Amino acid sequence: MSNTMRGQVAVVGVGETEYYKRGQAPDAEFKLALNAILRACENAGVDPRDVDGFASYSNDRSDPSKLAAALGCKELRFSNMQWGGGGGGGSAAISNAAAAIYSGVADTVVVFRALAQGQFGRFGQGPRTNAIRGDFAYTIPYGLMSPAQMFAMKVVRFMHEHGVEQNALRAISLACYEHAQANPRAVMHGRPLDEQKYDESRWIVEPFHLFDCCLENDGAAAMVLVSAEKAKDFPGKPCYILGAVGGSHYRAGASVHNTPDYATSTFKSLAPRLYEMAQVTAGDVDVLQSYENFTGGVLMSIVEHGFCEPEACNEFFTKDRFLTSGQLPLNTSGGNLAECYMHGLGLNIEAVRQVRGESTSQVDKADVSMVISGPMVTPVSCSIFGSEATV
Amino acid sequence: MSDYYLNPGLAQPMGTELDEPYWSGLRENLLRVQQCQACQGFQWGPEWICHHCHSDDVTFVEVAAEGVIYSYERVWHPVHPALSDQGAYVVVLVELPHAGNIRMVGNLLGDAEADVTIGVGVRGVFEHHEDADPAFTLLQWERV
Ligand SMILES: [Zn+2]
Numbered sequence: 001m002s003n004t005m006r007g008q009v010a011v012v013g014v015g016e017t018e019y020y021k022r023g024q025a026p027d028a029e030f031k032l033a034l035n036a037i038l039r040a041c042e043n044a045g046v047d048p049r050d051v052d053g054f055a056s057y058s059n060d061r062s063d064p065s066k067l068a069a070a071l072g073c074k075e076l077r078f079s080n081m082q083w084g085g086g087g088g089g090g091s092a093a094i095s096n097a098a099a100a101i102y103s104g105v106a107d108t109v110v111v112f113r114a115l116a117q118g119q120f121g122r123f124g125q126g127p128r129t130n131a132i133r134g135d136f137a138y139t140i141p142y143g144l145m146s147p148a149q150m151f152a153m154k155v156v157r158f159m160h161e162h163g164v165e166q167n168a169l170r171a172i173s174l175a176c177y178e179h180a181q182a183n184p185r186a187v188m189h190g191r192p193l194d195e196q197k198y199d200e201s202r203w204i205v206e207p208f209h210l211f212d213c214c215l216e217n218d219g220a221a222a223m224v225l226v227s228a229e230k231a232k233d234f235p236g237k238p239c240y241i242l243g244a245v246g247g248s249h250y251r252a253g254a255s256v257h258n259t260p261d262y263a264t265s266t267f268k269s270l271a272p273r274l275y276e277m278a279q280v281t282a283g284d285v286d287v288l289q290s291y292e293n294f295t296g297g298v299l300m301s302i303v304e305h306g307f308c309e310p311e312a313c314n315e316f317f318t319k320d321r322f323l324t325s326g327q328l329p330l331n332t333s334g335g336n337l338a339e340c341y342m343h344g345l346g347l348n349i350e351a352v353r354q355v356r357g358e359s360t361s362q363v364d365k366a367d368v369s370m371v372i373s374g375p376m377v378t379p380v381s382c383s384i385f386g387s388e389a390t391v
Numbered sequence: 392m393s394d395y396y397l398n399p400g401l402a403q404p405m406g407t408e409l410d411e412p413y414w415s416g417l418r419e420n421l422l423r424v425q426q427c428q429a430c431q432g433f434q435w436g437p438e439w440i441c442h443h444c445h446s447d448d449v450t451f452v453e454v455a456a457e458g459v460i461y462s463y464e465r466v467w468h469p470v471h472p473a474l475s476d477q478g479a480y481v482v483v484l485v486e487l488p489h490a491g492n493i494r495m496v497g498n499l500l501g502d503a504e505a506d507v508t509i510g511v512g513v514r515g516v517f518e519h520h521e522d523a524d525p526a527f528t529l530l531q532w533e534r535v
Contacts, residue, residue, distance in 0.1 A: 130402055130403065131402055131403055131404075131405045132402040132403070132404055132405065133404070133405045133406070133407050134407060134409075134410075135436055136402075137404035137405065137406075137410075137414075138404075138436055138495070138496055139496050140401060140402050140404075141397075141401050141402065141403065141404050141529055142397070142482055142496055142497055142498050142529070143397050143401065143466060143471075143474060143477075143480055143482060143498070144464075144466075144482045144496055145470060145471065146470040148468075149464065149466055149470070149482070152464040153462045153463070153464050153482070153484055154462070156462050156463060156464055156509075157461065157462035157484075157509070160462070160509050202467065202468070203465075203467040203468070204467060204468040205464050205465065205466045205467060205468065206464060206465045206467070251442065254434075254436075254442075255435075255436035255438075256435060256436040256494070256495070256496060257484050257494055257496060258434075258435050258436065258493060258494050262461070262462070262494075263462070
């Protein structure tokens with residue numbers, strides 16, 4: 001593949017608000033967005049007035065025109081929304097922003113996500129309407145309505161096909177909680193998890209225990225992107241975007257659980273495209289952030305990105321492998337399970353921090369830092385960041 | 392306790408211009424699914440055109456309400472007030488080999504805590520909700 005945006009765009013700043021439990025943010029959602037953007041700009045050394053583009057996903061409610069007005073941006077040149085729900089758009093929003101910069105559409109683009117579930121309703125609850133039409137009429141009357149319930153069906157099938165045991169899911173959760181203990185920003189900081197506590201926790205929907213499920217939080221996160229050329233003018237260590245792609249396989253969007261390839265995190269067609277753009281292989285990845293809506297999504301994501309054969313999951317998925325001292329450090333901030341559920345943009349921020357050497361669970365060598373965003377929805381997305389040594 | 396698999400109070404299904412034949416069929420103990428008259432391909436859920444050949448001559452045809460369990464899940468945590476006293480329940484994804492391997496979501500009748508085996512045969516059970524306004528019917532499944 002020639003003429004891609006590999007290494008042409010860099011993240012120069014990241015920032016987030018304090019992360020709150022659902023409903024406990026003291027500020028309006030829009031103000032949370034502004035605060036995260038201001039912090040990311042400050043971290044970058046960028047004047048917020050020079051931001052000329054915004055990209056987000058999952059129907060974020062903070063309108064770029066309103067953000068630009070509130071921040072006094074001199075000009076708005078790019079206002080972009082990635083279609084699709086959940087966290088599937090996290091890396092795609094970065095891909096969109098990077099493409100805009102690479103193609104000359106905008107110069108300084110903020111990727112952001114703001115969430116105040118307490119102010120706008122929860123993801124983890126079923127709808128409260130009396131009548132239901134269309135696709136949901138085929139699922140909700142049978143008690144299949146929450147994200148955990150929508151995705152467990154895929155994970156059960158995957159685990160059945162490949163003989164995967166519960167301990168594989170447990171290992172993911174334990175690693176996330178362990179990393180959160182080192183991260184003061186994490187909502188679960190100071191609340192460690194061990195095997196017994198996991199095993200004794202209640203079922204939400206089999207095969208998901210309570211600790212297999214993401215948190216529900218309020219807060220906001222943002223990052224600032226500029227061209228690789230401009231990045232050298234800013235004080236921080238640039239973090240280059242080696243690849244970022246979004247999409248899904250054939251008829252992934254077929255309704256009522258009818259996608260032909262069902263037991264998948266939706267990354268089978270996309271992962272090879274990411275590696276091709278980034279010009280790396282799974283073996284080159286130094287540290288991985290893999291979106292946990294539910295641990296089962298991480299299980300399939302890691303397999304579909306080539307880290308592990310599906311038949312080898314029971315041996316591969318161990319807590320030790322996923323710690324900073326292990327072969328595949330995973331979700332080093334605590335992730336969606338134990339740091340914060342900011343629809344996964346926190347995972348991209350953590351990936352950047354690893355490249356910059358600023359993680360609270362820093363790996364020794366973090367030249368190639370990867371993010372897998374929002375498994376099991378469609379479209380999904382993934383990204384790879386790299387240090388100066390990779391470009 | 393009610394005669395239905397799940398406690399009453401969940402949103403009730405209503406047909407649309409696109410899928411009314413499915414819902415009216417269930418009222419008559421018939422399973423009707425979408426089949427293209429141009430290429431004979433099946434598809435589910437209902438679409439406006441055939442995804443195989445793009446013909447808009449898609450219609451609803453009667454097929455046997457039987458299939459095999461493709462996947463399932465046992466739900467423990469209620470996310471709707473109507474199910475707060477429900478306890479565990481099982482949702483199944485049933486594949487219909489005689490209708491292009493389309494899949495349908497339903498509940499698996501019987502003991503919710505009994506083992507469920509992927510690949511075993513099931514047959515449809517029409518669960519009529521006559522006390523609803525308007526009355527409607529759900530397609531449930533039981534082990535063969
Ligand atoms: Zn056709």
